[in-house]
Amino acid sequence: MTERTEGGESRTNEGEQAIVTGGTRGIGEAIVRSLAAQGMSVVMVGRSDTALREAADRVRSRVQGAELRLERADLSLVGDVRALADRLAETTSPSVVINNAAVTADIRARTEEGNQLTLATNHLAPYVLMRTLAEAATGRPARFVVVGASPSVLRRFPVDLDDLHAQGARVLSRFPSLRPFAAYARTKNMNTMFVYSLARRLVDTGITVNGAHPGIIARTGLSRDARGLEKVLTTMVQLNPFRKMPEQGADNPVWVATDPGLDGVNGRFFVDRKDVVTPDHTLSPERCEALWERSAELVGMAP
Template sequence: MWIFGSKGPSGFSSSSTAEEVTQGIDGSALTAIVTGASSGIGEETTRVLALRGVHLVMAVRNVDAGRNVKEAKLREIPGAKIDVMALDLSSMASIRKFASQYQSSNLPLNLLINNAGVVTPFMLSHDGIELHFATNYLGPFLLTDLLLETMKKTARESNIEGRIVNVSSIGYRLTYSEGIRFDKINDESGYYSWYAYGQSKLANILHAKELSRRLKEDGVEITANSLHPGGILTNILRHDHSMNGFCHLIGKYFLKSIPQGAATTCYVALHPHVKGVSGEFFKDSNICNTSSMAKDVDLAKKLRDFSFTLINPK
């Protein structure tokens, strides 16, 4: 976070809101998928992108909640283009169904915002994978892979750069010593929920970096970046009652508001200054340096290969 809200090179700071960083931007030619769009920064991202004219597809686990959000946004922004589709990122079957339905809709896809995330005690997903890794990383990895050809087609036909945005966290620094526990992903022994969360957020960054490298090699007009939204009081902590209570106590003094928390996502998704920028990590709507582990090309390649073994088991 820029000290005391001072502005970084982009002209924005930790106190900038999503509306402020997108002021004057016309997104009416764009179609975006936002995961986890029914609450928190996902909901605010949906609102602000809709305000800028983007056609939004809210990918949500709870469709009723998503429809309620849609109705509220339509009352606020008459004429907004918003659709709601079911997506459970902890289930590969749900992800594959979503991707198939999206492709059948023949909608273009300019922006893919992988926003949804969880913090939980130890649990396994529908597919038997540790839930942080499954929901926060592997689900978005699979979703991105399934929709990549649609994004490439859209970029070619529209001549508009596609953007993939992974909402990570500065919590990626709090991970296991080996970074990614390839041989212990589902091992409950030695498990610590915040390390598991950090591991999944590190994976988000490595995913964006490796995808960016490959897209550049292929000459594809799609960028892939990751970001830290800032410390925000959202329902992601609903399973950690002590931390949730503590954050509610101090939140008004030290944490960002939801509009501030969605700013970096909206900046990376829409701002013209980010055109052509790929493989970077953003914080407070500015490019931010990462740890050496988050820059490890070999680790990123290994993670990609490992991920394909999980989504395509023999």
Template sequence: MLYLVKSRLPSGSIHSIPHSKHLDEDLDMLRGKTIIVTGANSGIGKATAAELLRCQGRVIMACRDRERAEKAVQEIQQEAGTEQGELVIKLLDLASLKSVRIFCEEIMKEESRIDILINNAGIYQCPYTKSEDGFEIQFAVNHLGHFLLTNLLLDLLKRSAPSRIIVVSSKLYKYGEINVDDLNSEQSYDKAFAYARSKLANLLFTLELSHRLEETGVTVNALTPGIVQTNLGRHVHIPVLVKPLFNLASRAFFKSPEEGAQTSIYLACSPDVEGVTSSVGEKDKTRKSVATEQQNMNAMRKVSR
């Protein structure tokens, strides 16, 4: 299910997930679960890992930089209190398919089960660069790395069923278009469009995978967290004179990382979404519904393999 504007969430909207007594009770379901969170050293990923730890989950923090991950672990553990689960750091560079394969090989050898996979990591509006495998960097990190990661862990997720795959997407997917003849943006590059395309690819992969995993006990859900105060927008240029006003507005109107993480937590633990998969929660009249883009789903799987 893609949770966008309208959904089955208690508040009726993805953008306002209350930290209610009901959700607190659901959090008990995470006790002892093994959960992978990509990009868990900062932003929404860090806030997600902190909440999962508080719920006594075993959290595998899949991070690119060990030093930053270790710093995040210290900060999370200090805030978590005496009763907490376990944090495990595993190096993962989603811009490197070799790194993804090494990560998955280690997980398959060392872990007996994976209950929840949260594909959270992402980059936003980067200058044009390519990954070490030769792919446009936003498409490589936001889609291809997670595509390979998820597929390589599928056998373990199936053996761990009922299990959940959660994909952090963005409402900006609506502005993306899939051109399978120019996935590397070599004909032209617009960093905002490239991000939107990578988020659309996330969604198409979520829909295709949810169909593929029917009857396996593995559910696949996608979400958009809204506008959150993180360092994701570090590549976005803001004029010096405007920056103070922007910073003031962001503090007033943007969500905190903790608020932004609530939908990931909800999808990880709520019994309301147990067994729910493979549907779209928003009908957008401004563009063709992604639910009708079966040809794009199939095409994306072919070019991503």
């Protein structure tokens, strides 16, 4: 008989390993809980030891026997991400890797390594982590999933390949308070372009990579530092009657990562469990390759 958890999910993936970034709150924590309920051993990646322990306690309180490993890393720092990736490459054999971590920050905010904070966390971190894990997992099947954003919203925010650090402020928006959101939107388009570039490199390896939009989600904390018009916009989104709770937002990424019907599906983007077409500016192989190469330069990896 198939064992079922409190939430009614069957433990269909008993013994498999998963890695989830941004796993200490909101959608990320809900993803960890769902994968653990399916029987996976889950590596939770977060920035704070305290937040990791508290999130793990919440997951274990709802998923009996949840097997969790806690990994602290500051995903805004390439050095931290590289060390994390090397540790995980040596100690895990994940069948699922989900990049969920994301921030919205002031466009002037820079990390100690000199990268714009939103760019570093939202794009460079998954670039380093997933590239490293993919290269280490040769011959082992796995599904990589990058949690993205609404393709229809992102259509108006093409990546400026000559300004990855989003320093062209007025090009982002003539309203200063909306510039952090515009920079965030660009990085989510970078996520989509990264998916396509990595997917082309993973053909016939047994590893697939796809993008997944969780929907409009309440209680993510993503824009907790928003100001001005961005704060107004965020408030309107949070009051949207069609918004989802984190558990609902986790559904699409987890489905992309685990559904047997998606075996071998590679280089796609899914919204509400449907394969969708992303904006034209994300589809150009030339643009995707240019972003890949410039990202490699920023993180010190061979293109």
